Amino acid sequence: MDTGPTHPDYTLLVTGNRGTGKTALLNVLEARAFERGWMFITAAASTEPVSARMASEAQRCLARLRKGRGSARVSSVSMMGVGVSLDPSSQEVNQASGLLAVLEELGELLAQRGGGLLLTVDEMHDVDRNDVRTVASAVQIVTRRRQMPVAFAAAALPLIEDTHLADPNMTFLQRCARARLGLLGEEETRAALRQPVLDSGSAIDDDALAEAVALTLGYPYMIQLVGFHAWQMRDDPSTPISLTNVRAGAAEAEMIMVEQIAGPTWNRLSPMDRRFLIEMLPDEPDSSLADVAARLGRSLQYARTYRRRLIAAGAISTSTKGRVRFLHHAFRSRAASAALEG
Ligand SMILES: Nc1ncnc2c1ncn2[C@@H]1O[C@H](COP(=O)(O)OP(=O)(O)OP(=O)(O)O)[C@@H](O)[C@H]1O
Ligand SMILES: [Mg+2]
Incomplete structure (x- = not known):
């Protein structure tokens, strides 16, 4: 400007x-x-x-x-x-x-x-x-x-x-x-969680902050949700945010992530996109593309096409070469509940 x-x-x-x-x-x-x-x-x-x-x-x-x-x-x-x-x-x-x-x-x-x-x-x-x-x-x-x-x-x-x-x-x-815009790095995530707490005149325990950083995986909306709900979990607002508060807040945050982020993303996917995600479920934390292709009964080339579509849709990311992972745990949860529903 x-x-x-x-x-x-x-x-x-x-x-x-x-x-x-x-x-x-x-x-x-x-x-x-x-x-x-x-x-x-x-x-x-x-x-x-x-x-x-x-x-x-x-x-x-x-x-x-x-x-x-x-x-x-x-x-x-x-x-x-x-x-x-x-x-x-x-x-x-x-x-x-x-x-x-x-x-x-x-x-x-x-x-x-x-x-x-x-x-x-x-x-x-x-x-x-x-x-x-x-x-x-x-x-x-x-x-x-x-x-x-x-x-x-x-x-x-x-x-x-x-x-x-x-x-x-x-x-x-x-x-x-x-x-x-992508995921935030560890230092940025730490700052994004810690600074608003300090600015509001409160504090967060070191182990609680480390856990919050690990659970949000740098996902901006998740950072916002974990920060907010961990803050709300305290019985006494004058005490620092504890590890227990963070864990309870993160559970709440993840339910919201499924509802507001993974759900709408899932609804836009084709039946084959969804099958791909369901076939990733047995692996933790990531899947080999070749395994997913085999489970789908399709070629590696075919699986690559779906990998590209799902990356563009914001459901998965590539971890290392030839491997894929859910972009966020909320997507895994959404796929798991679809698998249960059959
Ligand atoms: N720089 C930021 N500072 C503070 N909060 C942020 C920031 N970026 C994102 N957020 C938080 O993350 C939430 C999601 O951000 P936003 O709605 O802008 O995402 P989006 O990319 O537009 O998502 P969608 O594609 O679903 O519309 C916001 O409601 C806000 O709480
Ligand atoms: Mg938006």
Whole structure:
């Protein structure tokens, strides 16, 4: 935002598995934009096209700017869909030219006044491809070609690599700077668990902290959950968090991880993806790909295809060469309960 449209990160694509902090990061960017008096528009995959939402929100920004109110939070306004009975192709054309026109006008005014506009799109992998193209072509012209102060940041699951990013017509997205959110390292995990406790005027025992670091495996959402629930487990809030508190908190956290992270991921998987995960269950902590292939009664090549799909879906990771492991214990639990159900 300081450097302007020439900075490579001015158009940014954040990718990461469920619960790695993509939405949290977009929210921080929006807060920074707001602090510096920028306008911002947030959109996410939903029933209403992102391009239509952006165009109508940008109209609002324009109206505010003309009335002399510089900064505005406009994200929480819910919009009705574009309820007009045009055939889809002409509606698309209208949305494309409509969004471009309003962004150009807004960009020009903001450039004159030394402000800017941040556009954020969450859950980009679920946005319809034509809709992505409409937004991309407008931002391409306004930001990249005309160098107006309109920054763009989107967040998506890594599976977008195989969908939108694999599409040869998606050069805009392919050329966005990439921020890949992954698991935190041990030191970062320790700091993320310890610092908020200290900042709140409390403490955590050394063995409790070590256990919490080990149990979260650097998974950001799990860190948040274990920290929160271990804190809540204390009978006396003035005592430091103990090992017992951490273990009880982690049990609670894992149930939530299954429900909120592993469950939704599982629901998106195909029957063969699920069989692959179930065939990994006998091994601890990781499985050889060859064993999984044999249990499935398929070739190694076939198993490799499913390994790639499941990595993209955020269910497994490769440990060492030729071996796979569940990305988090919650995925193992989800697969185990499916195996029990038959
Ligand atoms: N940098 C951070 N600081 C504090 N908490 C964080 C941070 N990143 C993530 N979290 C915690 O992890 C949770 C999950 O983060 P977030 O919702 O941003 O993940 P996400 O990648 O958007 O997941 P999804 O793909 O499911 O939408 C947040 O609710 C928050 O509690
Ligand atoms: Mg999110």
